[in-house]
Amino acid sequence: MSTHPIHVFSEIGKLKKVLLHRPGKELENLMPDYLERLLFDDIPYLEAAQEEHDAFANALRNEGIEVLYLEKLAAESLTTPEIREQFIEEYLDEANIRGRVTKKVIRQLLNDIEDNQELIDKTMAGFQKSELPDIPPDAEGLTDLVESDYPFAIDPMPNLYFTRDPFGCIGNAVSLNHMFSDTRNRETLYGKYIFKYHPIYGGKVDLVYNRDESTRIEGGDELVLSKDLLAVGISQRTDAASIEKLLINCFKKNLGFKKVLAFEFANNRKFMHLDTVFTMVDYDKFTIHPEIESGLRVYSVTYENEKLHVEEETRDLAVVLAENLGVEKVDLIRCGGGNIVTAAREQWNDGSNTLTIAPGVVVVYARNAVTNKILEEHGLRLIKLRGSELVRGRGGPRCMSMPFEREDI
Incomplete structure (x- = not known):
């Protein structure tokens, strides 16, 4: 295993270290009149949300995973009075x-x-x-x-418990993102201080995207499928222009990735990120929401002679994935079993947003019973979480976690 503090070269390698944020008083500052402004559809009950989140963290620890907390790393990054003062001034400047x-x-x-x-x-x-x-x-x-x-x-920052989005760990580097809305863009300030000043992470991690960029990208659209292959989503929250910047930086920094699959799909809230409709759960298995398949366009992107080369894929997605992952075939496991009503309901409750902690071992919300049964029928071991309150923010186990270290596969 690499001694680098960030090491993520797959979606499924055994998870060793992961970043969470325990929901805090920011949820108690949600109110009905301003939910849309703060990107929420409902108001979670904080005490129950914390209980559910603690159960999530403990389930990960029980699998031998070290759990880090965003709020703790951010506090540990304020190592001098000068850095602390600088943080306060930046926070105030961005607070509108x-x-x-x-x-x-x-x-x-x-x-x-x-x-x-x-x-x-x-x-x-x-x-x-x-x-x-x-x-x-x-x-x-x-x-x-x-x-x-x-x-x-x-304003409060109620979306912070979705630690997947403000930055993404890609190989040994980090994409410190410029987010879709001002409400969430302030969240990336904590990542800036962690990767600049934290005793362990500060100054030791290359950035392949920076929050100062003018175009938007979010971590839910960034998937590391293998040491050779990335996937990115062109979505409601991520611009194609951002993806080009990210990919050029990834290739220039020689992180080892040879190709990127760019997924273009419907631009709306229910499909806000690629990982809300598509996640990798084993060497040859993916979850997918059937509603995106008919309009999905996939592009293969490579980098040669200091230029990106883009080619639209006309073959079936399963064939493209199998070829690029070096497996005989790939199973696309459809959320809700392909039934449009069940799939829509369970995808809204993040049935396709899974966190894989080892090949074939997946964290899911227990409430998505139809999809979970199908996953088990495909031989997967599921760790099922209660999510009655956490799901009100429209995010599942992958959304709520940012891997810092995985074993290579």
């Missing part, structure tokens, strides 16, 4: 605070938090205006005086 005096008040509140873990947790939770001290009338600027009735001075 409308009032000059409001920003000054929040800066003081953050500086008054002595414990770095408490500071990180608070930046994730956001600030209700009701938490702020009263600003004397003679100190208020025009923006402060005419501010709207919106209840937050800084």
Whole structure:
């Protein structure tokens, strides 16, 4: 095994180390009027969501996997007073605070938090205006005086428990992403500090994408199928232009990947990322949501003479995958067994969003009973999670996890 702190050359190699985020008070700052703004469809009950998430983490530990937490790594990255101050200033600059005096008040509140873990947790939770001290009338600027009735001075980050998206581990490198919405783009700040300043990860990991880029890409669209093959999704959340930048950097940094399969599919929320409709579960098996198959277009991308070469695949997807993975054939296991009603319902509850922790060993939500039965009939061992609250954020076990280290296959 490599001594490099990031080592991910497959989707199915035995998982050794993984990053999670335990849902926190950011979920308690969700409210019905602003769910769409914060990319949620419902409001999870925090205590139950934490219980479900703890069960997820313990299930991974029981399989011998080391569990890291985003909030802990971020706190450990604030190694000096200067870095801490820099983090607070960047956080405030990206927080869309409308009032000059409001920003000054929040800066003081953050500086008054002595414990770095408490500071990180608070930046994730956001600030209700009701938490702020009263600003004397003679100190208020025009923006402060005419501010709207919106209840937050800084929005919460409720999507953080989907650690798959702000950055992606690819080989020995990291794609530090520029995300689809301002609501989530702020999440990538924690990754920036981890990979720049953390005692273990800081300065030791090449970036193949950077959050400062102008085009969007998210980790749910980045799949490492083998040491030779990547897959990326052209989706609601990821631009084709971003994929070109990512791939050129991956090839130039000689990470070892020889080809990329780019999947273009319907651009809407229910199929927001490639991994919501397609995941690898064994050497020769994938889950797939049947609703995407009719309109799916797949492109093979290689890099020669400092140029990307793109060719649309006209062959069946299973044939393309088998050839590129060096296996005799590939089984595409259809969510819901191909029944359009069952497939739509179970895909909405992340029936196709699986986390493979070893070849043929897969973490799933227990609620997707039809799909799970089919997976078991294909010889897979399932670790089933309760997900009644976690699923309200529209993400499954793969969405909630970012592998840092896998064994090679």
